[in-house]
Amino acid sequence: MHYDVVFAGAGCAGLSLALRILQSPALASLNILLIDQQSKQENDHTWCFWETQPGFFESIVYHRWEKAKIYTHHHQLNLSFHPFAYKMIRSVDFYRFAHDRLQHAQSQHPHRKIGWLYEPVLNIEHQQTHAIVHTTSHHIQASYVFNSLPPAFPANSYKHFLWQHFRGWFVHMHKPTFDPKSIILMDFRVPQQNATAFMYVLPTSSQDALLEYTVFSTHLLVAEAYNTCIYNYMQQHYPNITYDIIEEEQGKIPMTDFNFPSQHGPIIYLGTAGGQTKASTGYTFSFIQQHSDALIRAWEKTGKPQLSPTLHQRIYRWYDQLLLHVLQHQLYPGDQLFKILFEKNAPASVLRFLNNQSSWVEDLHIIASLPAKPFLKAFFAQL
Ligand SMILES: Cc1cc2nc3c(=O)[nH]c(=O)nc-3n(C[C@H](O)[C@H](O)[C@H](O)COP(=O)(O)OP(=O)(O)OC[C@H]3O[C@@H](n4cnc5c(N)ncnc54)[C@H](O)[C@@H]3O)c2cc1C
Incomplete structure (x- = not known):
């Protein structure tokens, strides 16, 4: 099997770039294969970011906020995001949007191959002029492979490494409780775990919010520890209000000075694997968008999707x-x-x-x- 472009990993970064390829007249003839081990039907991430203008994914923004609060034990800060809006996208909407666009492009241009393969990638072989992606049952040759598979961090390959680890509850309160225009960006009045920890509260209506207990530390906690902190926070700050937990989210994001590769010949790294996670905050979504735009601009200008850091x-x-x-x-x-x-x-x-x-x-x-x-x-x- 041969494709011009193969995506090893079709999550946030893979799909963000694939959609931009569809929009580029200069790249209109490229045959594309997206490989992921999962078909991505679930809401496995909630992505927040801020921007001043309507962005590439404006039509699927689930909620946006104008204001924020930060709490420490003795202070409260009230912030305005202006001229930014702080926005939330649910990954389930993002995956559906991307899949629909890719399917639509395929149906509009039947001569162009846009395919999906749901199999784990085992290995990516790097040749002089092309790469070969080995999955459990296929070997696919490509002029370019965009690799966003989760990176490994060999010991001694970095000076600093913290996990930003978190667990979140989407709660539905039984009476109006929240201001849907304002978030709590960081509430440090929570157990600090001998590190830095805060609660993040994102109301999407007066009765619905995502509360996320987030820790920056070298070690993860057991699942119960996050749940206890969220439960106690609810008891302390919203006493006597009953609620349901509608959905839960958990994750960990590397915060590190590991020297992420940008490219090995025809293999180009995207997303967290390509160093798009900001080491000091863990925010990644908006860097993935900036990186995708820059790759397309370079590709259109030079014929190669290659960038060097400014x-x-x-x-x-x-x-x-x-x-x-x-x-x-x-x-x-x-x-x-x-x-x-x-x-x-x-x-x-x-x-x-x-x-x-x-x-x-x-x-x-x-x-x-x-x-x-x-x-x-x-x-x-x-x-
Ligand atoms: C729960 C969660 C919430 C987050 N929230 C925010 C946020 O609010 N704002 C923000 O800026 N950042 C956030 N991040 C950080 C970052 O934006 C996300 O991790 C983002 O998904 C990174 O994009 P990516 O494409 O690098 O990785 P992913 O989106 O994880 O994509 C990688 C893909 O590779 C696939 N894959 C893995 N192994 C294989 C394999 N062997 N073979 C085939 N496919 C494979 C996976 O199924 C996945 O689809 C969050 C991270 C997590 C985990």
């Missing part, structure tokens, strides 16, 4: 390493750090900074607002 991108990576160092070595309490970041800077600047889209002036302002001692220590530890 200077500013390399500097953001370095900022991330410093923050990760401070968090991992507990040089400063995580709750205080995030409080200072949002208290001493305009929220829009912080949101641009966390999206790797800030100006140099904003960067300097943000750096100057942070406590010098822990960051200097982190700086010297990198040398």
Whole structure:
């Protein structure tokens, strides 16, 4: 079997790029195969991100918010997202949208091959001019393979590594409880697990919300520990209101300075596997979108989907390493750090900074607002 383009892994990153290929007149003749071990019918992720304009996936945005609160033990910050909107996409809608678009493209252009294969990828072989993807029962040759399979992190291949691990409950309250225009971005008034931990509350109506207990630490917790924290939070903050748990979500995201590959010959790495997870926050969705757009622009311009990081991108990576160092070595309490970041800077600047889209002036302002001692220590530890 031969295809121009094979996607090894058709999750967030694979599908984000595949949909953009469909939209590009210059790439209209490419035959595409998407391989995933699952057919993706379930809501296995809830993706949140922020942007100022309607984005590529605007039509499937499930909810958007204008405001946020951050709580520490002694402070409350009220933030406005303006000019950003904080948006939520449910993966079940995302997968359905992508599958419909791909199916529609195939039916409109019967000469173009757009195929799916639901099998685990066992290995991707790298040749001079092409790659071969081996699944349990197929060997597929491709000019380019976009690989978003979960990466391995061999010991000693990084300096810093934390898991951002979480469990969430989608709750339906039996009476109006929430403000659906405002989220709790971080509530640090929860057990800190000798690390940094917070509750994240995303109301989608006055009676419905996703509450996620999130920890940045080297070790995961047993499932019951997350559930106990969410249960206690509900008892403490919404006492005497009965509720149902409609759905649950859990996951872990690597926060690391591991040097993710961008490309090995015809194999191009996407998503978390391609280093699109921001090491200091775990946010990935919007970086996947920026990366997909940049790959298409490069492909249309040069004939190759190849990119090298810009200077500013390399500097953001370095900022991330410093923050990760401070968090991992507990040089400063995580709750205080995030409080200072949002208290001493305009929220829009912080949101641009966390999206790797800030100006140099904003960067300097943000750096100057942070406590010098822990960051200097982190700086010297990198040398
Ligand atoms: C529960 C959860 C919630 C998250 N929420 C947010 C959020 O709110 N905002 C944000 O910015 N980021 C979030 N993230 C981080 C990040 O956006 C997601 O992990 C995102 O899905 C990463 O995209 P990806 O394509 O790299 O990986 P995935 O979307 O996981 O795609 C990888 C694909 O590879 C497939 N696969 C794996 N192994 C094989 C194999 N051997 N053979 C074939 N297929 C295989 C999987 O089935 C999957 O479809 C979240 C992560 C998790 C886990």
